[in-house]
Amino acid sequence: MKWILRNQTILPRGETAVDIDDRGYQFGDGIYEVVRLYGGEPFLMRPHLDRLRRSAHELGMRADLDNGVLEENFRQLAEKEGVSTGILYMQVTRGVYQRVQEFPPADLPVQLTAYAKPMERPAEALRQGVAVWLVPDIRWLRCDIKSLNLIPNVMARQQAKEHNCLEALQHRGDMVTEGAFSNVFLVSGGKVRTHPEGNLILSGITRAHVLSLCEQAKISVDERAFSVNELLSADEVFITSTSNEVMPVVRVGDAVIGTGEPGPVTRNLQGLYEESFGMVTKN
Ligand SMILES: Cc1ncc(COP(=O)(O)O)c(C=O)c1O
Secondary structure (H helix, E strand, O other): OOEEEEOOEEEEHHHOOOOOOEHHHHHOOEEEEEEEEEOOEEEOHHHHHHHHHHHHHHOOOOOOOOHHHHHHHHHHHHHHHOOOOEEEEEEEEOOEOOOOOOOOOOOOOOEEEEEEEEOOOOHHHHHHOEEEEEEEOOOOOOOOOOEOOOHHHHHHHHHHHHOOOOEEEEEEOOEEEEEOOOEEEEEEOOEEEEOOOOOOOOOOHHHHHHHHHHHHOOOOEEEOOEEHHHHHOOOEEEEEEOOOEEEEEEEEOOEEOOOOOOOHHHHHHHHHHHHHOOOOOOO
16 A cells, blocks of 8 residues: 545555544544445445544534545545455544544534545455354444444454454344444344344344345345344354455354255355446456
8 A cells, every 4th residue: 555545635655644643543532434445446435434424523523525535535535545345444534633522613614534445355265255253242333333443343243363263243132233343234034134224233224235135036135133043043143344255254262064065045045236336357
């Protein structure tokens, strides 16, 4: 990664030092988004920008970010970096101000930072499915905000890694909420089920897209939380995220899910998902 977008200017990475007084650095006082690039084109950019604005609003941050300007800047960034299959990362912090806990003056400009980098689709994992690890959900009660405060998610993902799993699935009491960096779905009797939107999960852009694909394919959906036992006895499980798309889960801890191979509903949704971004086959 050679280039960084800082506010509205693309600069060489070496010229974009972070000020110690940036509130993102001091407090994690900011928000972020990750957008997929397929063939150099951002996928589902608008809903990501809408969610960015919503996160800002919920945190009382200035949200005077213009969609058209942002889209143009991000396109230029991806082009300048020469990224085809990859991601755009963007974050907005509450700005640079002497370290006080309360909000700085309302007219302080927010700091937008973004970069583009290559990231292949996880082709083998998408074919074979992955293992996930269960952890208690120790996060705050505003998981609907895509905040830079990711300590519990980082801790959960590290535990998953230590158990050779791709992702950590979190549960509050007995109920499964979502992954550390993904939403989780189960399939039982041909029906798809996932945690409802609200303060306990992030409203994933991929989640919403997959729900619309279910509707299109006439797969019935139940947006209702499920228990750990229901998860373990499901026919199929999959997780969704911008980077990992529709990722089959074939093992949860020591428990094998279904036949131990990605199931037909998951495969169907994977195919529809690929069609929807135009399946860039050159990779
Ligand atoms: C906690 C959490 N849930 C769900 C998701 C999936 O969201 P999306 O599909 O918008 O990438 C993410 C993505 O990073 C996440 O961090």
